[in-house]
Amino acid sequence: MTTPAGGDATSEPNSQQAGRGISRRRAMTLAGVGAAGVGAVAAGAGALIAGGGQASATATAAGAVPFLGEHQAGITTAAQDRLHFVAFDVVTRDRDRLVAMLQEWTAAAARMTAGKDAGLIGAVGGVPEAPPDDTGEALGLPPSQLTVTVGFGPSLFRDAQGRDRFGIADRRPAALADLPHFAGDALKPELSGGDICVQACANDPQVAVHAIRNLARIGMGVVSVRWSQLGFGRTSSTSRDQATPRNLFGFKDGTANLKAEDADLLREQLWVQPGDGPDWMAGGSYLVTRKIRMLIETWDRSPLAEQEAITGRTKGSGAPLGRRDEFDEPDFAAKGDDGEPAIAPTAHVRLAHPDQNGGARLLRRGYNFVDGSDGLGRLDAGLFFIAYQRDPRKQFVPIQTRLARNDAMNEYLRHVSSGLFACPPGVRDAADWWGRALFS
Amino acid sequence: MRTTRFVAPAAAGLLAVAGLTGCGGGDDADAPAGGPIAVKATDSACEVGSTEIDAGQVTFKVTNNGSKVNEFYVYAAGDRVMGEVENIAPGLSRELRVELPAGTYETACKPGMSGRGIRGALKVSGTAASVAPDAALAEATASYQRYVRSQTAALLTKTEEFVAAVKGNDVAKAKALYPVARTYWERIEPVAESFGDLDPKIDGREEVVEEGMEFTGFHRIEKDLWTTGDISKDGPIADRLLVDVKAIVAKADAEKLTPLQLANGAKALLDEVASGKITGEEERYSHTDLWDFNANLEGSKAAVAALRPALEQRAPDLVKQLDAEFANVEAALGKHRAGDGWKLHTQLSKTELKVLSDSINALAEPVSKIAAAVAR
Numbered sequence: 038m039t040t041p042a043g044g045d046a047t048s049e050p051n052s053q054q055a056g057r058g059i060s061r062r063r064a065m066t067l068a069g070v071g072a073a074g075v076g077a078v079a080a081g082a083g084a085l086i087a088g089g090g091q092a093s094a095t096a097t098a099a100g101a102v103p104f105l106g107e108h109q110a111g112i113t114t115a116a117q118d119r120l121h122f123v124a125f126d127v128v129t130r131d132r133d134r135l136v137a138m139l140q141e142w143t144a145a146a147a148r149m150t151a152g153k154d155a156g157l158i159g160a161v162g163g164v165p166e167a168p169p170d171d172t173g174e175a176l177g178l179p180p181s182q183l184t185v186t187v188g189f190g191p192s193l194f195r196d197a198q199g200r201d202r203f204g205i206a207d208r209r210p211a212a213l214a215d216l217p218h219f220a221g222d223a224l225k226p227e228l229s230g231g232d233i234c235v236q237a238c239a240n241d242p243q244v245a246v247h248a249i250r251n252l253a254r255i256g257m258g259v260v261s262v263r264w265s266q267l268g269f270g271r272t273s274s275t276s277r278d279q280a281t282p283r284n285l286f287g288f289k290d291g292t293a294n295l296k297a298e299d300a301d302l303l304r305e306q307l308w309v310q311p312g313d314g315p316d317w318m319a320g321g322s323y324l325v326t327r328k329i330r331m332l333i334e335t336w337d338r339s340p341l342a343e344q345e346a347i348t349g350r351t352k353g354s355g356a357p358l359g360r361r362d363e364f365d366e367p368d369f370a371a372k373g374d375d376g377e378p379a380i381a382p383t384a385h386v387r388l389a390h391p392d393q394n395g396g397a398r399l400l401r402r403g404y405n406f407v408d409g410s411d412g413l414g415r416l417d418a419g420l421f422f423i424a425y426q427r428d429p430r431k432q433f434v435p436i437q438t439r440l441a442r443n444d445a446m447n448e449y450l451r452h453v454s455s456g457l458f459a460c461p462p463g464v465r466d467a468a469d470w471w472g473r474a475l476f477s
Numbered sequence: 478m479r480t481t482r483f484v485a486p487a488a489a490g491l492l493a494v495a496g497l498t499g500c501g502g503g504d505d506a507d508a509p510a511g512g513p514i515a516v517k518a519t520d521s522a523c524e525v526g527s528t529e530i531d532a533g534q535v536t537f538k539v540t541n542n543g544s545k546v547n548e549f550y551v552y553a554a555g556d557r558v559m560g561e562v563e564n565i566a567p568g569l570s571r572e573l574r575v576e577l578p579a580g581t582y583e584t585a586c587k588p589g590m591s592g593r594g595i596r597g598a599l600k601v602s603g604t605a606a607s608v609a610p611d612a613a614l615a616e617a618t619a620s621y622q623r624y625v626r627s628q629t630a631a632l633l634t635k636t637e638e639f640v641a642a643v644k645g646n647d648v649a650k651a652k653a654l655y656p657v658a659r660t661y662w663e664r665i666e667p668v669a670e671s672f673g674d675l676d677p678k679i680d681g682r683e684e685v686v687e688e689g690m691e692f693t694g695f696h697r698i699e700k701d702l703w704t705t706g707d708i709s710k711d712g713p714i715a716d717r718l719l720v721d722v723k724a725i726v727a728k729a730d731a732e733k734l735t736p737l738q739l740a741n742g743a744k745a746l747l748d749e750v751a752s753g754k755i756t757g758e759e760e761r762y763s764h765t766d767l768w769d770f771n772a773n774l775e776g777s778k779a780a781v782a783a784l785r786p787a788l789e790q791r792a793p794d795l796v797k798q799l800d801a802e803f804a805n806v807e808a809a810l811g812k813h814r815a816g817d818g819w820k821l822h823t824q825l826s827k828t829e830l831k832v833l834s835d836s837i838n839a840l841a842e843p844v845s846k847i848a849a850a851v852a853r
Contacts, residue, residue, distance in 0.1 A: 128832075128839075163849070166848040166849050166851070167845075167846060167848055167852075168845045257838045258835075258840075259839075
């Protein structure tokens, strides 16, 4: 699906394309009654992606998250339960093809997040001789709060050979500076980086996988999958409506996360502001991903007190050590009965806390992962860390530098993958598409 | 041996392809005035006696003055094979008769039977009516059937040579002939696979052998050649292979294909590459997977090219995309040539294989759209 290059594609509104699609539920009904020419029935299904703003807190877990808006959905959207994340290499050097694919992706994502098929014809609406333009595994499933979020990696601007393949090297934001090597990093290059990333989150893993699979297919010949990651069990809450979940160490994670309700903090810490860098990123955010393998078995046989000391919180309630409730502010000056700090200097919560990092905060929306076992009978498991921020140089980099040097938890962690991406602002209206401001 | 088969689609009745009217055939046509055009082929040159000719039935007389086995092709746009002769041994001459409407073509000699060949322009002028849509489809099947016959003829010849080498216990010669004979099989694999009982006997890999069935065919001999090197007991297997190949050639030559089958066959060949060749599963002992890769690609291209005049009428944008993606795969694969053949699968890095995989996937997507364009 790489055909609509050229001028037509840019003038074809996404909402119009989306409106001509057919809902998955409706497609199933039609298939059920044996309608042959489903494609012809599709007209007039109505625009489903109209309206701006971000996820409404009142939407049900199966509903649709609005696609259009000032910011991309999938950042402050209340964290869904499931993730399929993929990093692509761009394999074409043809800028027009890349642009055409981004336009196609935008239209397909608009449809899929509304619970519709990826293509205009759909999984069952086309001629019998042709492969369907939707893969079909989400037929009959609700939108499941699917969000699809796109980011551009440093290598899109200048590749490993230093080439400016698409004439955008001068538009690379200074904030999209390659991450430094952190102490203890054991990164696998084949699992790291990428020119373009897509984060698909949903409350149903099949819906998230469907979204990635269809975008990868649309992108064949333009992009190639470099690495991908499935996640389950969100490890952060991004809304005060959500309870704090637990990571695979059994601890609550994301207690002090930036939340969708913190409008002032989001402006200060999350969204790129006009004047921060190139205009095309205003309203966007920078994404850092880290695949962090957890040494589950050794953690599990460490004493509770040690686990809590390493974390700096109690395992049960999640309260900071020396305090009572989860959301109590940690008291880093407090001493324990032994006269030592209640929260150790090497405790994770201390080192990661904004007070210890010049006020720097992150919006995290990571996921647990289990990629089976590693051949030695150990769970190949851990945390797929995802953090959005206004400027990684001032946020992720100093925080991770401190953690990498001093965090007692490092004994149980291995950072095996790393990614950095500039996520542009939201798709504003029907004529807009991912990356328009960057490529126009 | 694959799972995808060149089955006749249930919807084939949709295609009101009238009988094979008009073009094609032509074997009985009168010889053109002026006699055959002489083609002098060597290992490094391809001299075509006349490069501006009149439309109609044309005969080329190809003489191989080189030291390598040669081939001669006449291509229309998109490398659509208008005619070809395979396997011209050094010192021999063979004739190619071909019906050429007005247009621009390319001639090619392929010393060593590999690569794009030594190309030359051929201009054909004169009267030739433009082809009507349905006639274009009819011509597509006729054209592809000519291609199949040329490949089956070469398959038979090369299998005979391979079998003789095996029976003569000439391991080195058998090893050299193995990927060459298979080239002709792999180019038309979906046609061959439509005869379900013969395919596993000729091309079955060890794991497909069921209880009570013997492991025979190319891959059985491949295993012996490249693992123990002992083919002294393979005489009966080789004889059996030749019998089976003769049977399938007779069936393939008689098979009437539909345009939809061409479209699906072109896709199936690329799926073969994407699933079996890129992984090295197919030629697990000889590692000559890139020979198969190239042959599958050429076969796919031949089927697409046969449909080209019809596609130009029905889906011109698709034709452009196909041209670009075929060129991309050929360029990616071309980096792995080794002499007249190809590097071994084991000589390619994971990164190089991924580049090939990406290019095949990029091509297979538009190829998968041909059937719908043909069907409408």
